[in-house]
Amino acid sequence: KQEVTQIPAALSVPEGENLVLNCSFTDSAIYNLQWFRQDPGKGLTSLLLIQSSQREQTSGRLNASLDKSSGRSTLYIAASQPGDSATYLCAVLDTGRRALTFGSGTRLQVQP
Amino acid sequence: DAGVIQSPRHEVTEMGQEVTLRCKPISGHNSLFWYRQTMMRGLELLIYFNNNVPIDDSGMPEDRFSAKMPNASFSTLKIQPSEPRDSAVYFCASSLTGRRIGELFFGEGSRLTVL
Numbered sequence: 001k002q003e004v005t006q007i008p009a010a011l012s013v014p015e016g017e018n019l020v021l022n023c024s025f026t027d028s029a030i031y032n033l034q035w036f037r038q039d040p041g042k043g044l045t046s047l048l049l050i051q052s053s054q055r056e057q058t059s060g061r062l063n064a065s066l067d068k069s070s071g072r073s074t075l076y077i078a079a080s081q082p083g084d085s086a087t088y089l090c091a092v093l094d095t096g097r098r099a100l101t102f103g104s105g106t107r108l109q110v111q112p
Numbered sequence: 113d114a115g116v117i118q119s120p121r122h123e124v125t126e127m128g129q130e131v132t133l134r135c136k137p138i139s140g141h142n143s144l145f146w147y148r149q150t151m152m153r154g155l156e157l158l159i160y161f162n163n164n165v166p167i168d169d170s171g172m173p174e175d176r177f178s179a180k181m182p183n184a185s186f187s188t189l190k191i192q193p194s195e196p197r198d199s200a201v202y203f204c205a206s207s208l209t210g211r212r213i214g215e216l217f218f219g220e221g222s223r224l225t226v227l
Contacts, residue, residue: 034215043116043203043218089155099145099168100216102155 002027002094006103013080014111021075021106023090028071031093034100035064035075038087047088048075052095080110114138116219118204124225130192133222136185137206145216146179146189147203155203161187162209173198194226 003026013019023033032051036044048057048064050073056065063076073090087107091100117136125131137144145160159169161181169179176195181187191198201223205216 036218043220044205044216046215046217049215091155099157099160101157102147104154 002030002092002101004090004092004101004103006088006090006106008106009104010107010109012109012111015080015082017080017110019077019080019108021077021088021090021108023073023075023103025071025073025092025101027094028068029095030068031095033064033066033073033090033092035062035073036089036091038089038105040086044089077108080108082110082112084108085110116204116206116217118202118219118222120222121220122223122225124227125194126227127195128193129226130190131194131198131224131226133189133202133204133224135187135189135204135219137187137204138217139185141206141208141217142184143207143209144181144187145205145207146187147205149201149203149221150199158189158202191224194224196226199224199226 005024007022030052034049035047037047038044050057050066061078066073087105089102089105091102093100119134143162146158147155149155157171159179160167164181179189201221203218203221205218207216
């Protein structure tokens with residue numbers, strides 16, 4: 001059974017800092033990996049999707065990398081802003097399945 | 113474009129009562145997912161449908177939970193009878209399977225409190 005772990009569980013940084021969020025998964029037979037953002041009391045918003053054949057994806061100040069063989073992904077946020085404060089979740093889609101397995105998330109607080 | 117629409121946004125009920133949560137997926141999407149989120153267990157998949165057919169309901173906790181998708185634009189998740197341990201946020205999500213499999217679009221969630 002696929003297990004997804006995110007470290008750290010919580011992170012507080014000053015505005016402007018570059019930061020890295022980590023995600024690891026136990027079964028490397030994945031179809032893709034997604035990073036989501038969740039604001040308090042809200043649903044999840046998809047940020048980046050990386051197919052298993054890709055190494056990274058970029059969107060604005062966000063860059064996600066994938067190392068499938070080692071079961072790891074990172075989300076890099078450049079020049080963090082208070083508006084980036086949210087919980088970030090990663091999720092993997094196993095080959096042969098059509099539903100994502102989620103990590104427990106990293107709660108990010110960017111201090112102004 | 114309208115996103116995934118869920119109702120009610122908040123529901124407070126007493127133990128033993130029936131609860132029905134509703135979801136309207138994004139038009140044109142052919143897969144629909146029900147997830148439950150709690151502080152203790154995070155996001156858990158309950159059931160997903162593809163082309164209105166339940167594909168995997170192994171995450172449904174027990175017989176008290178049931179889900180239906182009578183057509184491509186509507187799904188319900190029913191809990192009968194409800195228990196305090198069912199208190200959680202229930203999310204519905206949809207995707208277009210076949211183009212970018214697995215890219216999910218979530219609704220705002222239905223926060224259920226069972227007293």
